[in-house]
Amino acid sequence: MGRTGCTRIQCRVLTCPRSETTNPFMTILARLEQWKEQGAISPAQHARLASLSRGEPFSLFLELNVLLYAGVLAFVAGLGWTVTTWSQQLGNVVVLATLSIVLAASYWYCFSRASAWSSAETPAPNPILDYVLYLGSLVWCVELAYLENQLHVLSGQWDLYLLATAVLFFLLAYRFDNRFVLSLALSSLAGWFGLTISHWPSHQDAAYRQYALVYCLLVGAGGVLLQRRGLKPHFFGTYLNIVANILFWAVLSGVFEREDYGLWILALLIACGASLAWGLTRRQFAFVAYAAVYGYVGVSSLLLRSVNDTTAVLTYFVFTGEAMLVGLIVIARRFGRSE
Amino acid sequence: MRAYSASSEVALRARKLLKEWAGEAFLTQEQYQRLEQETVSELRTTNIFLRLVLLLFTLIIVGAAAGLFFVVFLSRPSEQTVGAFLLIGTAVCYAAAEVAVSQFHLYRYGIEEALVICSVGFLCGGMEAAFFSGQYSPLPNGAQFLVPAAGAVISLWIWHRFGVWYAFPAAMIFALFLPGYWTSSHSAQHVIVAVGYSIGLIFVAAVRSHHRYDYLEDAYSLIEAFLWLGIYLAINLKLSSLDMPGRWWWGGGTRAPSEFARPFYWTTWVLIWCLPPVVLVRGIRLKDRFVIAVGSIVAILTFISNKPYLGWQRHTWDPMLLGILLTGVALFIRRWLARGAGGIRYGFTAARLSGKDKQWMNASSAVLGLIPQPSTSSPPTRSPDFRFGGGASGGGGASSDF
Numbered sequence: 001m002g003r004t005g006c007t008r009i010q011c012r013v014l015t016c017p018r019s020e021t022t023n024p025f026m027t028i029l030a031r032l033e034q035w036k037e038q039g040a041i042s043p044a045q046h047a048r049l050a051s052l053s054r055g056e057p058f059s060l061f062l063e064l065n066v067l068l069y070a071g072v073l074a075f076v077a078g079l080g081w082t083v084t085t086w087s088q089q090l091g092n093v094v095v096l097a098t099l100s101i102v103l104a105a106s107y108w109y110c111f112s113r114a115s116a117w118s119s120a121e122t123p124a125p126n127p128i129l130d131y132v133l134y135l136g137s138l139v140w141c142v143e144l145a146y147l148e149n150q151l152h153v154l155s156g157q158w159d160l161y162l163l164a165t166a167v168l169f170f171l172l173a174y175r176f177d178n179r180f181v182l183s184l185a186l187s188s189l190a191g192w193f194g195l196t197i198s199h200w201p202s203h204q205d206a207a208y209r210q211y212a213l214v215y216c217l218l219v220g221a222g223g224v225l226l227q228r229r230g231l232k233p234h235f236f237g238t239y240l241n242i243v244a245n246i247l248f249w250a251v252l253s254g255v256f257e258r259e260d261y262g263l264w265i266l267a268l269l270i271a272c273g274a275s276l277a278w279g280l281t282r283r284q285f286a287f288v289a290y291a292a293v294y295g296y297v298g299v300s301s302l303l304l305r306s307v308n309d310t311t312a313v314l315t316y317f318v319f320t321g322e323a324m325l326v327g328l329i330v331i332a333r334r335f336g337r338s339e
Numbered sequence: 340m341r342a343y344s345a346s347s348e349v350a351l352r353a354r355k356l357l358k359e360w361a362g363e364a365f366l367t368q369e370q371y372q373r374l375e376q377e378t379v380s381e382l383r384t385t386n387i388f389l390r391l392v393l394l395l396f397t398l399i400i401v402g403a404a405a406g407l408f409f410v411v412f413l414s415r416p417s418e419q420t421v422g423a424f425l426l427i428g429t430a431v432c433y434a435a436a437e438v439a440v441s442q443f444h445l446y447r448y449g450i451e452e453a454l455v456i457c458s459v460g461f462l463c464g465g466m467e468a469a470f471f472s473g474q475y476s477p478l479p480n481g482a483q484f485l486v487p488a489a490g491a492v493i494s495l496w497i498w499h500r501f502g503v504w505y506a507f508p509a510a511m512i513f514a515l516f517l518p519g520y521w522t523s524s525h526s527a528q529h530v531i532v533a534v535g536y537s538i539g540l541i542f543v544a545a546v547r548s549h550h551r552y553d554y555l556e557d558a559y560s561l562i563e564a565f566l567w568l569g570i571y572l573a574i575n576l577k578l579s580s581l582d583m584p585g586r587w588w589w590g591g592g593t594r595a596p597s598e599f600a601r602p603f604y605w606t607t608w609v610l611i612w613c614l615p616p617v618v619l620v621r622g623i624r625l626k627d628r629f630v631i632a633v634g635s636i637v638a639i640l641t642f643i644s645n646k647p648y649l650g651w652q653r654h655t656w657d658p659m660l661l662g663i664l665l666t667g668v669a670l671f672i673r674r675w676l677a678r679g680a681g682g683i684r685y686g687f688t689a690a691r692l693s694g695k696d697k698q699w700m701n702a703s704s705a706v707l708g709l710i711p712q713p714s715t716s717s718p719p720t721r722s723p724d725f726r727f728g729g730g731a732s733g734g735g736g737a738s739s740d741f
Contacts, residue, residue: 027552031353040374041366049365052692053356053552055626057683060672061691063631067669070639075662082655127673127689131666285388292392311410317403324396325450332385332393332448 028053068131076138083146092150099143106136114176121234122177134180137169162192174232182235186242190215205253212250216243237284244287247271248294255298268298280335288331296324342440342500345554347380351446352554354378363694382446393449394456401432401457422469425461432458440501447503455497459509463490484520487513498562507562511536511569526603533573540566564629567618571637574607574614577644608648611641626686639665 029050036046051057079102083095110133115125124130144161147153154160169185172178193215194208223239226232251271254264272295279287300320307313357378361371385393405428413420436454445451466486494510497503514535518528543566547559572578576599599607615638622630642661646653676682676689691697 028353028356029552035374035377041370045365045370049360052360052365055686057686057688057692058626059688059690059692059696060631060676061689062628062696063635064669064673064689067635067665071662071665071667071669073662074658074665078656078658078660078662081658085655128670285386289388289392293395296396311407314403314407314410317399318407321396321400321403325393325400328389328393328396329450332389333383 065127068128069134072131072135072138076135076142079139080142080145083142087146087150095146095150096143099139099146103136103139103143106132106139110136110172110176117175119229119231121232124177129176130178130180133172133176133178137172137181137184140168141165159192162188166192173235177232179235179238182238183242186219186238189219190246209250209253212246216247216250219243241286244275244290248275248290252294252298252301256301261302265298265302268295280331283335285335292324292328296320340499341502342437343382343446343502347382347446348502348554350378350380351382351384354380359693359695381444383444383448384446385448390447390449390452394453395449397450397453398457401453405461418468418472422465422467422472425465426469429458429461429465432461436501451501452503455501455503455506459490459493459497459506462493463487463513484517487516487520491517502558504558504561508565511565526599529573529576529607533570536566536569536573540570560625560627560629563627564633567614567630568633568637571611571614571618571633571640574610575640575644576604576607577647578640611637611644611648615641623687 032041032046032050032053035041036043041049079099083090083099087095110129113125113129115122144165148158148161166185166188169181169188173182173185193211219239220243223236223243227236248268248271251264251268255261255268257264272291275287275291275294279285279289279291300316304313304316307316354375357366357371357374360366361368366374405425409416409421409424413424416424432454436451436458439445439448439451439454463486466489471483471486491510491513494506494513498506498510515532517535518531521531522528540563543559543563547556547563550556550559615634618630618637619634621627622632622634639661642664646657673689676684676687678684679688682688682690
């Protein structure tokens, strides 16, 4: 099949490399041939780009990584399920020893194979190190959960486990330059914040909201500080996206309140403005999308909360939707053309 | 027949590749700027985030405008009246999409996509309300199959005309409902769907051979992958017993094996083992990423559904074995390929050749990271928000540009 395809393409390229106006179906291979003949690209470039376009060689990099990721997730899921189901039959010693061996082996592998630490982006020395580290991190979670559930080492102080886990994962993420583990660290830290509030006698939504803001402040400031210090500055985008989403959710929950929502509306507008400005200046259009969607939801909820007339509500959506559409088209035409 | 001229789409594809190659330093900046001039297209595109937001707001506008029309101009309309106006709305939305493309040259811009999505929704809702209101029955009954049939036809047309990839799986889903109107036999329903998809696959395989390396190759590759996946799902009778939303698929939820005749049941078991290697071999021969992906997915689904098929007991360590198998296969293939001359064997390599692969990895890991992390027991009752091991959203691996 491949040989037949190549022959057909080669015939087309060699016999009739016409311009796109005469040959609308001109393939990229024909176009490359044309560029080579025009001297726009060198023969070496032509050979390389043509082989890339034909998939020669065909890279299985993506597929193999997905298989590894799925394999690690399936393994840890089975491990957790088995430990939960068979803990009484196996006994604590066997379970903890097994988990510890897997954990130690994973981390030993990572520390023994890792290249020297650098504050800049560092590619993994081999393709599986990232997944072994991810495996170790997930097994750490399983082991801690088992320890607390069976032995009650910290007498139910789950938040301390989460805090310790977050600290460990941050260290590992920065040591091995691993975004998977960084995400685990950030979500563990978020879990610690949430769990700390749940210990309070009268925890309410307002408390969660305030702590979400503190979380955003802490993580955002930490991200900025680390980026300014040049410590894995490529992680900054991960921090920023997580902070932006949590911040918008927290502020929106304040806007949805029936009372004392004035400050939250102001905060929402400021956050939207900042997100929009950041997205446009840095060409990170996810932030433009956040500003548009979260801002529209918040402002609409405020304007429509006392409106009961269906016609008015629908009219509102028609006109404000059109206004948003026009604004976004202007942005798209001026800033967001490139894919 | 397509809304866009071939030359425009070819130019867009070439421009996209040029940008990718310049990003990988295969081209100098000067070369990129010069060659970019030769790939000018009149089509207006935008990035994925603005595309999604534009789609969302267009859906809001169309939905609200339709609602407003009914509220203002029709008081207590009959279902037939609503249906008739929805059918008019279908024509309006479709015409607006055509105008957006022909006059404003919108290409994957969100707006025209929302309009065609609305036209499909209005058509099905309109037909149901105008012709079949109050007549729904899950049993086979006359002409009601025309609703999903019309949905399938218009989705196929939209896929062909506008080239939006998700219109094709939408057509496949509409087609899934058709056999339920023709026969009450679940076996026959499975067979009809599988045969229908197979016919589509044969047609697509024949057509795509004429589009090797051209701008339509990716589109045909994707729909072939969808068709393989559809055929597999149609013949795997056990997927609904794996907590799959059976109602979505066959309208009846989990089904007992006794519901199917033994020869049919065991034939499907044989087929779910035969199909993955067939799909994988075809994907590898064509060097088709989507077909290879579907081949891998259906192979994993076969492993997962084999025990329920045979009536064997599941074990808690089954996922561990699956994980070891997947990891082992990945490592074996990687090492086998790496030992070839230049890290290449039979035209395949495990090395990363394109920055696009890394982007795909980041996106995939972000999605997969949403899978809840394991815990060995329920958290304490006084901490309902607890998610052990990083909560429900670990392992994102989000990229700096998201």
